[in-house]
Amino acid sequence: MRPFWVAWRVEWLKFRSAPIVWVATIVMVVIGSLVSIGGYVSATHDPSSPAAAKAKALMQGSGWDGLFSLAAQGGGVVLGGGAGIVLAWCLGREFTEQTIVGLFAQPVPRGGIALAKMVLTLAWALGVSVVVACAVLAGGAAMGLPVADGIAPALRLVAIGLLGSLGMVPAAWVASLARGYLPGIGAVLGITVAAQFTTAFGGGAWVPWVAPTLWAGATGHAAAAQVSVLQLLLPVAIGLVSMAATLRWWEHAELGNSRG
Secondary structure, X not given: OHXXXXXXXXXXXXXXXXXXXXXXXXHHXXXXXXXXXXXXXXHHHOOOOHHHHHHHXXXXXOHHHHXXXXXXXXXXXXXXXXXXXXXXXXXXXXXXXXXXXXXXXXXXXXXXXXHHHHHXXXXXXXXXHHHHHHHHHHHXXXXXXXHHHHHHHHHHHHXXXXXXXXXXXXXXXXXXXXXXXXXXXXXXHHHHHHHHHHHHOOOHHHOOOOHHHHHOOOOOHHHHXXXXXXXXXXXXXXXXXXXXXXHHHHHHOOOOOOXX
């Protein structure tokens, strides 16, 4: 495991100073927490405003249920999408910026480098999800909602972030295979659009990128109760398979060959 931690330290130095990571963090926190809190405030304190009408149409219930249903709808897209974009950048930037030759010359196995990149990004995404959940919880508490009742939905919001991030690991594989982060970002957009269309045509909780959001109560308790453990495990399976495919590609890729 020592080569992995060597790769982790190197990748962490690049990761923490990357503008895209900071921008993604800010966007994920703002949309995932502040927008939902603002919508809830509008719906409960200024019910006659246009913003309140839109928020009420999206809210499922009142109190914590209403607040976290808004957070689940926003977080379900932005937490997974943000993680996917950063995954694509992290795995594809070495090719786009022409630093891959030096990376492949390191004593650390290439598979270890790719694993460090993916695990680091997923750990960051989990951390951002925790921050978003805590911000929503703090916002609800500031509005007088009992904190104890908000812990369970806050944990579900964290789970949305983690499961959504795992479901976007295919972007890392696409970025590696295409040797650039733009195709990986395109994969994130494609997955998001395809998930929305599939859901609209009745895919429901069998759509891996939608199941966590439904389970967290984005469309109400009735829909959440119908989500099975198997359906929640689908994004985990996609993430693990995509990680394995990405690792295999990095282990066998040749610099002069366009395919792994």
